[in-house]
Structures are given as structure tokens and as C-alpha cells.
Amino acid sequence: MAFIFSHVDPSLDIIPASFRPSSSQLAVRRISFRVACQKKSSEFETPYRTIGTVSISYSDLKDKRRDLSPMIEEGFGPNGLGIISVSEVPGFSDLRQNLLNLSPRIASLPNEVRSQLEDPESRYNFGWSHGKEKLESGKPDTYKGSFYANPVLDVPTTDASLIQRYPHYCRPNIWPINDLPELESAFKALGRLMLDVGLLLAYHCDHYVSKAIKTNDDDHLQQILMRSRCHKGRLLYYFSKQQSGTKNDTGVSSWCGWHTDHGSLTGLTSGMFIKKGVKIACPDLAAGLYVRTRNNHIVKAVFGEDELAYQIGEITEILSQGLLCATPHCVQAPKGEETIGVERSAFALFMQPDWDEFLKFPSEVHHHQELIPPNGRLTFGEYSEALLHKYYQQKL
DSSP states (O other): OOOOOOOOOTTSOOSOGGGOOOHHHHHHHHHHHHHHOOOOTTOOOOSSEEEEOEEEEHHHHTOTTSOOHHHHHHHHSTTSOSEEEEEOOTTHHHHHHHHHTTHHHHHTSOHHHHHHTBOGGGTTOSEEEESOSBOTTSSBOOSEEEEEEOSSOSSSOOOHHHHHHOHHHHSOOOOOTTTOTHHHHHHHHHHHHHHHHHHHHHHHHHHHHHTTSOOOGGGSHHHHHHTOSOOEEEEEEEOOHHHHTOTTOOSTTSSEEEEOOOSSEEEEOOOEEEETTEEEOOSOTTOEEEEEOTTSOEEEEEOOTTOEEEEEOHHHHHHTTTSSOOOOEEEEOOOSGGGTTEEEEEEEEEEOOOTTOEEEOOSOOSSOGGGSOTTOEEEHHHHHHHHHHHHHHSOO
16 A cells, blocks of 8 residues: 655755764664665665664563663654664574565466465455556556565454455465465564564563553553454565566656555565576665655665664554654665666565554544544554555545
8 A cells, every 4th residue: 555745856955963873873874784785886876865774683672671762762753764673683584585585486486376376355465466556656566566464374364244344454365385385484484573573672662652651551562463463474576677667767766656554563674686596785776765754855774684674654653642653665676777687575564453453543643634533443444444445446
């Protein structure tokens, strides 16, 4: 689902003084940037500033006695990128590589096999999806293909009425058991690890928010996510320029249009670039993830290849009354003749409330105020339905 935002002049000085990191943070972030993307002489320079994400070590994250509020505020607060990365997660690097290597393989399955993996009744929110979403122009997105599945529950519910009402959450997973049997185990292993790490991060988010807002334990982000059956993984494959038609598309959102995640917390791996079946370094400094800040500035966000990143979604911003902020983001494709034939794999985990979770909205929200009833109460399923209806009924 995409949410569209207006263009910003790239000549703007896009990092205000209050948003600039300290010299020690810059040193760490420059290291992350070199790991993520190595420069070559033919690369294009991005007209936007590049900034590394706030990074928290896994050992610090799992220590509930540590007060990580300053880092939570820097990364997720009103002046942050809306992204925090987690370093040194045990086992993550191998699980990431195992799954991302399968992305081009599922995209190259025969058409008749991929068609059997499609689930139109879920609006292509389970199984294989290609060309079903719309770009900012309103055209079908043929730039990337996706494979969706719930990494925790193969069958979220057997209630036929719920399956009919919320098919994008309640329908069962579809796995290519015969044609790519290793996908299921690799998908679930990485998805569950990202969920576990995300729950640790949610605990520290709750601690930060609780300093300003009094809430019941049941309303805490971590508790909401722990009891949810709605988590959804998305394995992404970005086609090369020859295959996708992106050769002449040089905009900052050329590989994935501007949007804001509508769930609670989105786990994200760094992209893996592939050419002729071989993993390569990022071929273009300008390629990658871009974020629009609260000050309406565009920055290129980077984090290490072996780091897990997490982005705030609209639901968390709403329920935290703006203490944790979601930011619009997009992905730019690599440019230049040397990048022809380059593909990209990535994985995202959408951590979101259960479909029957009642959400208590404040009287004023920054996102989709028109969808909130006067009593300020909707289930996440009802809210999602309203969003799907809104964006399927209008041209994006």
C-alpha cells in the first residue's frame, strides 16, 4: 500500500543542525556506509545527504535494565529518521543470506508455477505478487516481485467468517513445496528472528513512551505485538533494468514509490545486489533507501549489511501520540550502464496488531483522520479494511 508525497527540491540543505549526529556517531555511520555501498568511478553522486541510522547493539537491546530512551528518541522521535538498526544479532547474517539468495530463484520459476502461488482472494497479500500494486503514477508496479507469508502461523485462523472478512491477514500461507522446498524454512527462520528482536526493541519503545504517557500494560506495543496473529513477511526481488523497464527511470523512487508503513514496526534487511548470479557490492552510491523527515527533507538512510533495521509504522505513531514517528520512504534503483543486469533482494517483516485488537485513537491524528470514528475506537482489522478500500478505490 503506497502513500504519496510531493517532491522536495534537492538543492535544500536537508539536515538541520538539530538533526546532525555527533562526531563519534558520524565515525560509526561512515563505517556502516562503506560496508553497505562501495564507490566506483562510474557511480552517480546522490544530491541528497547521507546519514547512518541510530544503531543499538543486540546485547544492549536484550538488557531490560538499560535505559535506551535517548537512542529511541534520536531514531524514532520527531527529529529522527524513523529507523533504528540493531547490530551483532546472533545468526542474523547467515539467515539473511540464505533467504535473500532464494529471492531470484522464486522470481525465475516458470510462469505456470508462480501463478499457482498467487492468491487473488487475499488481494495478493499471500504468496507470489507481481504487477498487482500501483506506483505513484497509478501504473502497475512491474519493477519488483514479492512473496508474502506469515512466518509464525501457517493457518492464522480456521474461522470462515474471519477468513472472508480479513483475507489479507487470515488466509493460509502458500509454499512452493515441490519447486522450491527450502523457501519455507529459510523464510520462517529469518522472519521469527526479526520478530524476536523487534519485540525487544518494542519493550524499550514502551519504556520511552511511558515516561510521557500513562498506559496500561495491555496497551504497550510489545504486548500488542506478542499476542498478534497478523505478522507478515515480504521477500522482495527487484528486477534488473532490462527486465523491469526502469532503464530510463532515474527518480529517487524509481525502484519503490514513496509510502509510509501503516502497521506498528517494520523489520528490514539491507538489500543484496546480484549480477549474473553472483553477489556484488552496491554499484551506485545513489541507490538505496530514502526517507522524508518531519522537516520535509529527503535523506539517504544507510545501515550495515549485518544490521537489522526497524521502521516505525503509522499505528505506532498514532498510539504513541506522536512520540514515535513514522516517516515516508522509498527505494532508488542504481543508475549507469554498468548497473544494467543488476538485481536486488531484500526482506521486510511487518509487525502489526491482531485483526481484532481494539486501537484507542487520540482525538487528533496526523494520518487518515477521516477514517477514525467519533468514539476513537477501531480494531486493526477495521482500520486496515478502511485503508485498503480507500487506496483500491482511488488512483494512486
